[in-house]
Amino acid sequence: MNEARIEADKDLPIVRITRDFAATPEQLYRAHTDPELFAQWVGPEAMTVHIDHWDARNGGSWRYVASRGTDEYRFRGCFHEVRPDRIVQTFSYEGEPDGVALETLIFEDLGDGRTRLHAQSLVDSFAGRDAWLKSGMEVGVNEGYAKLDALLTKGVI
Amino acid sequence: MNEARIEADKDLPIVRITRDFAATPEQLYRAHTDPELFAQWVGPEAMTVHIDHWDARNGGSWRYVASRGTDEYRFRGCFHEVRPDRIVQTFSYEGEPDGVALETLIFEDLGDGRTRLHAQSLVDSFAGRDAWLKSGMEVGVNEGYAKLDALLTKGVI
Numbered sequence: 001m002n003e004a005r006i007e008a009d010k011d012l013p014i015v016r017i018t019r020d021f022a023a024t025p026e027q028l029y030r031a032h033t034d035p036e037l038f039a040q041w042v043g044p045e046a047m048t049v050h051i052d053h054w055d056a057r058n059g060g061s062w063r064y065v066a067s068r069g070t071d072e073y074r075f076r077g078c079f080h081e082v083r084p085d086r087i088v089q090t091f092s093y094e095g096e097p098d099g100v101a102l103e104t105l106i107f108e109d110l111g112d113g114r115t116r117l118h119a120q121s122l123v124d125s126f127a128g129r130d131a132w133l134k135s136g137m138e139v140g141v142n143e144g145y146a147k148l149d150a151l152l153t154k155g156v157i
Numbered sequence: 158m159n160e161a162r163i164e165a166d167k168d169l170p171i172v173r174i175t176r177d178f179a180a181t182p183e184q185l186y187r188a189h190t191d192p193e194l195f196a197q198w199v200g201p202e203a204m205t206v207h208i209d210h211w212d213a214r215n216g217g218s219w220r221y222v223a224s225r226g227t228d229e230y231r232f233r234g235c236f237h238e239v240r241p242d243r244i245v246q247t248f249s250y251e252g253e254p255d256g257v258a259l260e261t262l263i264f265e266d267l268g269d270g271r272t273r274l275h276a277q278s279l280v281d282s283f284a285g286r287d288a289w290l291k292s293g294m295e296v297g298v299n300e301g302y303a304k305l306d307a308l309l310t311k312g313v314i
């Protein structure tokens with residue numbers, strides 16, 4: 001399995017995720033901005049994602065519900081910037097609305113149809129950052145990216 | 158003059174601004190969410206602010222131009238959350254679009270018609286944070302809040 005590298009910054013309240021894909025930057029951009037595609041891959045294997053609202057442009061916003069049986073988890077944020085090589089957005093879980101992250105996604109073209117995704121999440125406390133890292137978040141990250149790999153292999157994106 | 162306290166966090170890439178106002182939380186909320194009021198006080202004395210776009214709600218966005226003579230400075234961001242006691246928004250100067258801050262404003266009711274504003278700006282590097290602190294930003298902060306005091310005294314807000 002192609003696992004994501006998930007790292008805590010030594011000095012900053014940041015988590016950095018790095019993952020290579022057999023995709024062009026344009027394909028990864030679509031996977032992150034087209035709501036029908038995004039809902040098919042984001043999050044853990046067992047979750048179903050329903051997009052409530054999605055407006056992927058500078059100053060737009062988004063909201064989705066991830067559900068497993070009767071459990072529902074709602075997430076929302078706004079898009080500060082949406083451009084082909086970079087997306088900057090806010091992120092919060094509605095169950096803990098005061099914990100807001102500023103996320104930056106960069107699509108680095110490696111050539112030969114491969115792209116490296118750099119995802120940075122900036123928060124305002126080391127304790128919050130470290131609690132998130134210890135929550136088992138790597139399962140959802142890796143299962144989500146494996147679903148994205150499968151969509152790319154199938155030619156859906 | 159009632160100067161704002163401007164502090165760099167010791168461990169986090171954060172600037173914190175604290176300032177008391179002779180105003181209720183509701184008045185400070187309006188000063189930060191009503192575009193016609195906001196344009197009258199934000200920024201240095203010598204600047205004129207024109208609001209390009211303003212939609213102060215969860216998932217909305219904003220953009221304004223500050224001008225002095227023929228110099229123009231454009232700023233923009235999105236509103237992650239807008240509620241009576243707390244606003245969370247992104248902030249960037251269009252001349253340096255990759256430097257995005259996550260701002261949190263809290264209106265703390267001190268009673269007797271006084272409110273303490275807590276403004277936190279979180280960025281992703283200490284160098285960027287410290288360059289901003291050394292840029293003379295305190296002039297604009299204090300002149301802006303003095304204009305806000307004057308609007309409150311005049312009963313405009």
